[in-house]
Amino acid sequence: MTRFLFIALLFSAGVQAGTIFLGAYPNNVFVFDESKGEIVDRIPLVTGTPMSMRLSPDHKRIYLSTVDHNGIEVIDVATRKVINHFVLNTATKQYRFRGGAVDAAGKFFYTVSKEIDQLPEHFEVTKPKYTVIDLEQQKIVRTANLSQEDELANRFAFEVSPDGKYLYQFGSKIKILQTADFKVVDELDLAQPDGGGMENVRLGGDLDLISQPGLHTSIFTSSDPIVHNRVFGLARLDLATRQVNYDPIGPAPSGMAGLQVTPDKKLAYTVVTNGSIANKHCEFWAFDLATDRLTQKAEVPCRNRFSFAMSSDGKKLYIYGAGFEIEVYDAATFKLEKTWDLHNDVTGGIAILP
Secondary structure, eight states: OOOOSOEEEEOSTTSOTTEEEEEETTTEEEEEETTTTEEEEEEEOSSSOEEEEEEOTTSSEEEEEETTTTEEEEEETTTTEEEEEEEOOOSSEEEEEOOOEEOTTSOEEEEEEEEEEEOSSOEEEOOOEEEEEETTTTEEEEEEEOOHHHHHHOOOEEEEOTTSSEEEEESSEEEEEETTTOOEEEEEETTSOTTSSOEEEEEOOOOTTTOOTTEEEEEEEEEOTTTOOEEEEEEEEETTTOOEEEEEEEEOOSEEOOOEEOTTSSEEEEEEEESOGGGOEEEEEEEETTTTEEEEEEEOOOOSSOEEEEOTTSSEEEEEOSSSEEEEEETTTOOEEEEEEOSSOBOSOOOOOO
């Protein structure tokens, strides 16, 4: 399942519970009131259409990349204002990057980018490079070459250590690099974790709803070394000690639209897909996190592209993406209750802020 739009459920200090921020065409971020079921504000962007979003570690700012001219914009959550914006493209050079990570101080944005140079008769595309963007100077201040192995992968999730000295790169392995020079200082081989009984482990992106500062909390999938049954669960990587704790939940389906956890962290929900094309089958799954047990499931109509989120109180489930609407389901019964029409197409990935 692909994630199509980004959505941030904000209910921390200074922000009304259940406020949803949605990137929208052509160059806006919509502020959606969850209790009213309507858009209550629009934040105009300066550099174009929002493509991806990343939340600051303290959850006070939203960092967006825009697609038109490869721009970056920073939104202050409390005031709902753009407080910084700039573009990387010039008249003869373009940049391509998707996602990245911001340090705790909000000064540097770390990503992987490609340069496209416009020459008199042709374009030249460089190899991907580690890239450091200074958000105060509003420009790229440093790049470094990737290894040949990482060049082939080309797309990674990143986290920055709380002290800003190390960059965690998530792929088939977790690589820890020095932010000063991008030299690899450690590797965590997820294929064979120390705990035993698991192999071929892979971690996903950070789950903002239950994440804590200094921790990378994500879904993991693995298989056992005997019969190779695939399972999924929650993994927590301590960015200071580099220790990973795995909490298996249940059998891994063909596809999962993320995992949403209730505010009390007792229940979790997902939408799973098994099969493909003509025999595709989609279901809601509910889990009791105290016992790591699947407690309920129910069929839900499949879509070619959609994303999945949860209301701020954990009582409603949202299915949305590839369209103008958000479908609202009751989390206890899995029944469709209503549909919110946004009257606008929306963009990007997904991030949730506790």
